[in-house]
Amino acid sequence: MINKISFVIPVYNEEENLKRLYNEITEVANSLKYDYEILFVDDASTDNSLSIMKELADLDDRVKYISFEKNCGQSAALYAGFQNARGDVIITMDADLQNDPRDIPKMLEYYGEYDVVNGWRYNRQDTWAKKIGSKIGNFVRNWLTNETIKDTGCALKILRADMVRRIKMYRGLHRFIPTLMRLEGAKVIEVKVNHRPRAFGQSKYTNLKRAKEGLYDLIAVRWMIKRHLKIKVKEKNV
Numbered sequence: 375m376i377n378k379i380s381f382v383i384p385v386y387n388e389e390e391n392l393k394r395l396y397n398e399i400t401e402v403a404n405s406l407k408y409d410y411e412i413l414f415v416d417d418a419s420t421d422n423s424l425s426i427m428k429e430l431a432d433l434d435d436r437v438k439y440i441s442f443e444k445n446c447g448q449s450a451a452l453y454a455g456f457q458n459a460r461g462d463v464i465i466t467m468d469a470d471l472q473n474d475p476r477d478i479p480k481m482l483e484y485y486g487e488y489d490v491v492n493g494w495r496y497n498r499q500d501t502w503a504k505k506i507g508s509k510i511g512n513f514v515r516n517w518l519t520n521e522t523i524k525d526t527g528c529a530l531k532i533l534r535a536d537m538v539r540r541i542k543m544y545r546g547l548h549r550f551i552p553t554l555m556r557l558e559g560a561k562v563i564e565v566k567v568n569h570r571p572r573a574f575g576q577s578k579y580t581n582l583k584r585a586k587e588g589l590y591d592l593i594a595v596r597w598m599i600k601r602h603l604k605i606k607v608k609e610k611n612v
């Protein structure tokens with residue numbers, strides 16, 4: 375059962391992409407027949423992203439926005455989106471049009487039986503360096519967290535809202551959302567999705583930055599998995 379979908383989109387300097395993204399999302403969302411909102415989280419963009427969000431919100435009251443005072447990173451933007459979203463289902467995606475909202479109807483078929491439907495960019499449209507970096511990243515991550523997730527970095531995800539809100543996010547942890555949700559009891563599935571080259575604006579990450587941060591974060595996530603409380607109550611009268 376789905377009552378309302380919240381699209382949560384982190385945005386850092388994506389002015390050329392926002393109107394197109396809005397059009398693509400509304401086209402798909404209107405065909406789904408669920409109530410929905412589109413929540414843009416502006417991570418202190420220095421271009422016109424915020425004024426475009428405001429323009430869209432004036433035209434369409436399903437468009438919501440939060441704007442940060444200073445750049446806090448993608449995890450913080452997602453976290454703020456999760457906490458402020460009013461849907462019981464959250465769909466995340468990047469603002470750069472690399473994800474394709476037309477994959478959503480197919481992904482939603484798995485939602486319900488699964489609490490996390492994670493996209494898998496099997497035909498990834500990025501530079502060679504990025505693709506290799508991501509392959510190594512996924513391999514090391516899976517190895518050290520005992521996971522089998524092929525593409526944890528795919529931003530297109532469908533998430534059960536009450537479960538994702540229980541996760542305490544820290545900087546960098548957006549790369550581990552499926553694992554962290556599994557710790558909360560979520561059932562996770564990966565579904566093949568389309569991926570497109572970035573046509574406007576620039577990637578905000580380099581391989582080196584991602585590798586350095588990712589490795590450091592991996593220590594924390596590995597610790598969380600090991601130290602996770604696995605309480606099984608035998609009896610109680612409370």
Ligand code: UDP
Binds near residue numbers: 388467469
């Ligand atoms: N982003 C953000 N804050 C940041 C960096 C990125 O909100 O500090 C957003 C960005 O606008 C995009 C998404 O996070 O919507 C992913 O960033 P990007 O597309 O640059 O990453 P890539 O696809 O290159 O890994």
Ligand code: MG
Binds near residue numbers: 468470472572577
């Ligand atoms: Mg991108």
